[in-house]
Amino acid sequence: MVPNLNNIQGDIWPRLAKKYETFLFFEILDMARFKKELGSFSKYITTAKAACETRGRLYSRKENGENNIVETISTNISLSAAGLARLGKTDLGDFIFKGGMYADMVTVGLDRDEEWHGEFKGSRGQIDGVFILAGSSEDTVNNWIIDVIKPKFADPTINGEPAASKFLFTQSGAVLNEYDVEHFGWKDGASQPLLKGLDDETTNTKGPGLIKPGYIILGEEGDTEPSPDWAKDGSFMVFRRLRQLVPEFTQWVVKQIGDQAKDGDKMKLGVISTLSSRLVGRWPDGAPLDLMPGPPEGQEDTYKGLPEDAPGQGEEHMALTNSNDFDFRDTQWQDRCPFASHIRKVRPRADRTNMDGTFDDTHAMIRRGISFGPLTTNQEKSVGVTTHDRGLLFVSYQANLHNGFRQVQNEWANKISFPPGKARHYDNKQPGLDPIIGQWAKDDDHSNYITMPRYDNPKKVEQWKLERSVIAEGGEYFFSPSISGIREICGVCA
Numbered sequence: 001m002v003p004n005l006n007n008i009q010g011d012i013w014p015r016l017a018k019k020y021e022t023f024l025f026f027e028i029l030d031m032a033r034f035k036k037e038l039g040s041f042s043k044y045i046t047t048a049k050a051a052c053e054t055r056g057r058l059y060s061r062k063e064n065g066e067n068n069i070v071e072t073i074s075t076n077i078s079l080s081a082a083g084l085a086r087l088g089k090t091d092l093g094d095f096i097f098k099g100g101m102y103a104d105m106v107t108v109g110l111d112r113d114e115e116w117h118g119e120f121k122g123s124r125g126q127i128d129g130v131f132i133l134a135g136s137s138e139d140t141v142n143n144w145i146i147d148v149i150k151p152k153f154a155d156p157t158i159n160g161e162p163a164a165s166k167f168l169f170t171q172s173g174a175v176l177n178e179y180d181v182e183h184f185g186w187k188d189g190a191s192q193p194l195l196k197g198l199d200d201e202t203t204n205t206k207g208p209g210l211i212k213p214g215y216i217i218l219g220e221e222g223d224t225e226p227s228p229d230w231a232k233d234g235s236f237m238v239f240r241r242l243r244q245l246v247p248e249f250t251q252w253v254v255k256q257i258g259d260q261a262k263d264g265d266k267m268k269l270g271v272i273s274t275l276s277s278r279l280v281g282r283w284p285d286g287a288p289l290d291l292m293p294g295p296p297e298g299q300e301d302t303y304k305g306l307p308e309d310a311p312g313q314g315e316e317h318m319a320l321t322n323s324n325d326f327d328f329r330d331t332q333w334q335d336r337c338p339f340a341s342h343i344r345k346v347r348p349r350a351d352r353t354n355m356d357g358t359f360d361d362t363h364a365m366i367r368r369g370i371s372f373g374p375l376t377t378n379q380e381k382s383v384g385v386t387t388h389d390r391g392l393l394f395v396s397y398q399a400n401l402h403n404g405f406r407q408v409q410n411e412w413a414n415k416i417s418f419p420p421g422k423a424r425h426y427d428n429k430q431p432g433l434d435p436i437i438g439q440w441a442k443d444d445d446h447s448n449y450i451t452m453p454r455y456d457n458p459k460k461v462e463q464w465k466l467e468r469s470v471i472a473e474g475g476e477y478f479f480s481p482s483i484s485g486i487r488e489i490c491g492v493c494a
């Protein structure tokens with residue numbers, strides 16, 4: 001059965017069209033009115049079908065050279081376990097979801113309480129849910145909130161009915177530039193899992209092959225956990241505010257690489273960009289290290305691998321910038337891409353296969369984050385200290401929190417021995433933590449390193465002590481119900 005595009009929320013698949021996005025967190029005040037408003041509001045929720053149509057329109061305009069901005073606005077909604085309980089739904093079995101992110105990631109996890117923002121700890125009220133408002137500009141999103149969302153959900157009615165909910169706080173982000181880079185400067189979104197029955201593998205290069213849709217969407221092929229009927233076609237959503245310390249990260253990278261890149265008084269740019277790209281597993285323009293392990297011949301002293309320079313490298317290189325045609329098949333060696341690079345840690349491909357040799361994709365997640373805060377200023381770059389608040393509003397969807405986000409963050413990124421069985425050719429040195437998102441317990445100096453192959457001889461490795469340049473500042477686990485699920489929650493007849 002193909003998933004029903006009229007029933008799935010569009011941020012899950014295919015994704016909402018956006019230049020600007022606001023996450024509007026709310027607390028339910030009046031259960032009856034909230035149900036009434038949400039029940040009648042479901043027609044405004046952007047479904048997968050509507051999101052496909054909008055994206056199709058935008059693509060064909062682009063192809064026709066029509067570059068003026070078209071106003072678009074999309075709305076999705078997700079509910080926390082507390083919010084669902086207020087609305088009478090307590091039968092969604094996932095115990096991690098029920099406990100909430102603070103209990104999972106701070107109480108038993110490695111996030112630090114003092115670094116979490118108060119609003120995620122309930123200082124403004126209980127987070128029952130979040131509206132996801134994605135649009136073509138900040139004004140479009142703000143006007144939509146003022147004109148449509150607030151009157152329905154946060155204002156009392158003229159005949160005296162109490163407000164359905166209280167808006168607690170917002171988190172907003174924007175696409176940083178035309179290359180869609182994240183703050184460290186890498187093109188974001190090069191790889192997403194492709195869903196069987198929804199994505200067309202032949203025309204889409206954005207994933208290493210089709211996965212069962214039930215790894216992302218409840219009740220679809222591949223979802224093995226029992227769940228109530230109303231939850232079918234929904235997905236668990238992770239929201240995390242991740243602060244990025246960009247100038248500090250750059251300084252740390254240069255400090256580690258310095259002696260390898262030095263050529264007399266000069267620094268070899270190609271060496272710096274190769275070694276820093278190994279931390280991610282892709283060049284900043286998106287080309288995978290597994291396919292392009294070093295700078296093009298003759299450009300060792302100059303190559304930066306930046307998105308803006310990619311067209312100048314020719315068509316073949318442009319195809320590489322979105323490529324997922326690689327698999328880390330060289331599983332015992334890391335000459336091309338280090339075991340601990342971010343993308344190898346979080347999507348290990350051939351490092352983690354089933355008995356028949358296919359990739360074990362049960363831990364796949366779909367990412368829908370957006371950057372917040374301004375680009376790094378020259379002043380910050382010159383002193384090497386962050387003075388502006390910036391980072392990633394990380395969002396992922398998966399059918400099972402335990403298999404998806406949690407497995408990837410806690411068991412892979414945070415474990416020095418993942419991917420397993422790699423140390424034997426390298427003096428028993430383990431891969432180390434994920435250099436972008438790996439977390440270590442306070443005062444634990446044993447685990448905060450990454451093992452990196454040397455530029456001049458990748459069979460030899462060095463261990464680099466990590467510094468914390470991505471700080472988790474709060475978040476919550478949510479469930480994004482289907483349209484029929486929302487109607488059922490609200491007691492509206494289909």
Ligand code: HEM
Binds near residue numbers: 182183191394408
């Ligand atoms: C500030 C934090 C983060 C930064 C800067 C970052 C950056 C990146 C970049 C540059 C890529 C490669 C381009 C792409 O495919 O999109 C990537 C891929 C990816 N990231 Fe992150 N990321 C961050 C947080 C996370 C977190 C918290 C997770 C999950 C726990 C995660 C999971 C993934 C996955 C699954 C991929 C795709 C891997 C693949 O299929 O090749 N990332 N990230």
